[in-house]
Amino acid sequence: MKNSTKKRSEAAEKEAIPEGLMHYFNQVPVWLDRAAEGDNIILSTRIRLARNLTKLPLPGQARREQLKSVIQKVKKAVGEIKICREMALFSKDDLPPLYKNAFVERRIISPAFSEADLPGLVAIDPDEQLGIMVNEEDHLRIQAVQAGLSLHEAWRQISRLDDELSEHLDVAFTPQFGYLTSCPTNTGTGMRASILIHLPALSMADEIDKTIKKLAPNEIAVRGFYGEGTDVVGNIYQISNQLTLGRTETSLINRLEIVADKFSEMEQEARQRLLDQQKVEIEDRIFRSLAVMKSARLMSSHEFMKYISMLLLGVDLEILSGLNPLELKKLMIYTQPAHMQIMYKSSADAQARDILRAEIVRQKINSSS
Amino acid sequence: MAKKQRCQICEMHSATLRIKALKNGAEVEMHICDDCARFKGLVEKGRESESELAAFFKTASQNILGTEADSDNLQGKNLSCSNCRMPFTKFQQDGLLGCSQCYSVFQYELEPLLKRIHGSAKHIGSRPRPLRIIANQPDIEALKQELHLAISQENFERAADFRDLIRDLEQEENNKK
Ligand SMILES: [Zn+2]
Numbered sequence: 001m002k003n004s005t006k007k008r009s010e011a012a013e014k015e016a017i018p019e020g021l022m023h024y025f026n027q028v029p030v031w032l033d034r035a036a037e038g039d040n041i042i043l044s045t046r047i048r049l050a051r052n053l054t055k056l057p058l059p060g061q062a063r064r065e066q067l068k069s070v071i072q073k074v075k076k077a078v079g080e081i082k083i084c085r086e087m088a089l090f091s092k093d094d095l096p097p098l099y100k101n102a103f104v105e106r107r108i109i110s111p112a113f114s115e116a117d118l119p120g121l122v123a124i125d126p127d128e129q130l131g132i133m134v135n136e137e138d139h140l141r142i143q144a145v146q147a148g149l150s151l152h153e154a155w156r157q158i159s160r161l162d163d164e165l166s167e168h169l170d171v172a173f174t175p176q177f178g179y180l181t182s183c184p185t186n187t188g189t190g191m192r193a194s195i196l197i198h199l200p201a202l203s204m205a206d207e208i209d210k211t212i213k214k215l216a217p218n219e220i221a222v223r224g225f226y227g228e229g230t231d232v233v234g235n236i237y238q239i240s241n242q243l244t245l246g247r248t249e250t251s252l253i254n255r256l257e258i259v260a261d262k263f264s265e266m267e268q269e270a271r272q273r274l275l276d277q278q279k280v281e282i283e284d285r286i287f288r289s290l291a292v293m294k295s296a297r298l299m300s301s302h303e304f305m306k307y308i309s310m311l312l313l314g315v316d317l318e319i320l321s322g323l324n325p326l327e328l329k330k331l332m333i334y335t336q337p338a339h340m341q342i343m344y345k346s347s348a349d350a351q352a353r354d355i356l357r358a359e360i361v362r363q364k365i366n367s368s369s
Numbered sequence: 370m371a372k373k374q375r376c377q378i379c380e381m382h383s384a385t386l387r388i389k390a391l392k393n394g395a396e397v398e399m400h401i402c403d404d405c406a407r408f409k410g411l412v413e414k415g416r417e418s419e420s421e422l423a424a425f426f427k428t429a430s431q432n433i434l435g436t437e438a439d440s441d442n443l444q445g446k447n448l449s450c451s452n453c454r455m456p457f458t459k460f461q462q463d464g465l466l467g468c469s470q471c472y473s474v475f476q477y478e479l480e481p482l483l484k485r486i487h488g489s490a491k492h493i494g495s496r497p498r499p500l501r502i503i504a505n506q507p508d509i510e511a512l513k514q515e516l517h518l519a520i521s522q523e524n525f526e527r528a529a530d531f532r533d534l535i536r537d538l539e540q541e542e543n544n545k546k
Pocket residue numbers: 376377378379380381382401402403404405406
């Protein structure tokens with residue numbers, strides 16, 4: 001990550017990087033940074049709200065000019081809102097594909113937004129705690145991200161932004177249906193509150209499905225790392241509310257919080273069971289993972305997530321010492337494919353990337369344990 | 370990065386959940402979407418086979434498309450939104466509405482659908498700030514009706530939600546006095 005001036009000018013030769021973009025890649029997301037204290041089971045909290053402008057066709061139905069006019073209206077509103085003053089705005093057209101992927105990896109934008117060939121806009125605050133996507137499935141998707149389990153703070157943050165936006169934009173809302181969204185599964189509050197949770201012991205015991213069934217299966221969705229339609233990697237799950245209509249936001253949040261706490265508790269119990277009944281086996285898995293991380297010469301991102309999960313577990317169970325969990329979580333961000341291409345100038349070639357990933361990981365793990 | 374798989378029930382949305390279902394007496398793994406997952410309870414309780422579940426889903430969606438009173442007259446089919454011009458048939462295909470106006474044009478088609486998805490077709494959450502100043506509170510009488518409906522449907526968890534909300538609102542009002 002040194003030598004950034006040289007790197008930037010070289011990159012500029014290949015493609016123009018919008019101003020202010022590198023700021024985000026040169027920092028550790030604040031939500032990750034603050035996650036260092038205490039609980040390593042619940043990694044982060046996010047609340048997103050789906051909002052649309054009245055009358056204008058929704059992104060799936062609109063013509064490009066209409067979507068551009070949505071962007072203009074949002075830009076104008078954001079310009080007038082105090083809490084948005086420090087936000088950086090990037091037009092989707094100006095973002096090179098590599099940086100779009102990296103934004104997905106940082107969870108600033110969704111895979112669907114990145115893939116859709118529609119005029120769009122991203123606005124992010126400098127800390128990456130508040131963000132806006134314009135023309136995803138809805139005209140606006142606004143999100144607040146917090147470290148650990150912090151649903152009420154995330155709700156406070158996002159309501160503030162939502163209130164401001166609704167003063168400057170004509171938001172589609174009826175007393176009967178609430179906020180009107182593209183998909184009826186979001187109608188009402190338009191709210192999806194979610195937490196990212198690391199559940200290695202429950203996964204190992206093959207108890208995830210059982211646990212989900214036990215804990216309000218109809219109200220809670222369990223998804224992969226990058227959200228809807230994505231795989232679970234590194235035993236990290238996204239747990240979120242399913243229903244959006246006929247309940248208040250607070251009631252949805254409270255229920256998710258209960259479920260999150262329960263998952264956390266059951267993970268703790270599963271960890272204790274592992275220690276009581278399979279101490280040697282679990283130590284073996286953790287130390288084998290450490291050995292691979294210290295010596296491998298080729299490492300895919302999938303493999304990396306598998307081992308990093310074991311190392312985090314090892315740290316939590318005090319089987320491993322000397323490894324800093326924050327450093328491990330940073331590795332999770334910076335060894336993702338697009339991040340490696342940006343930060344370490346790795347080539348797009350998968351094998352070359354796997355070689356470099358193994359090298360980065362080796363260096364980091366050997367220097368800290 | 371993300372490998373996308375279609376839901377094996379509706380073949381429409383991305384699959385977001387893995388479930389175990391019974392097919393000809395044998396346990397199989399299925400990838401299903403959020404929407405279809407709401408019907409997951411069926412598989413566990415009745416232990417229906419996959420095809421029965423699919424059949425249920427077909428009838429369910431047929432019921433959604435017609436009005437409840439007249440389920441085989443698919444009147445929604447001929448409707449188009451006067452604002453965005455989207456025909457209702459397109460919504461049936463991809464599950465997305467065309468504009469905010471669609472909600473009033475297709476209101477009678479959407480109400481039963483929303484009830485199926487959320488167990489309710491009445492918003493009780495927050496309002497945009499400009500509207501909060503005019504009408505600050507959800508209608509307590511409407512909430513009481515919803516409460517009775519939930520009780521009559523033996524949906525006690527939902528009833529508890531309404532009970533708590535009504536209690537909170539009444540308390541707020543009393544505090545104001
Ligand atoms: Zn489905």
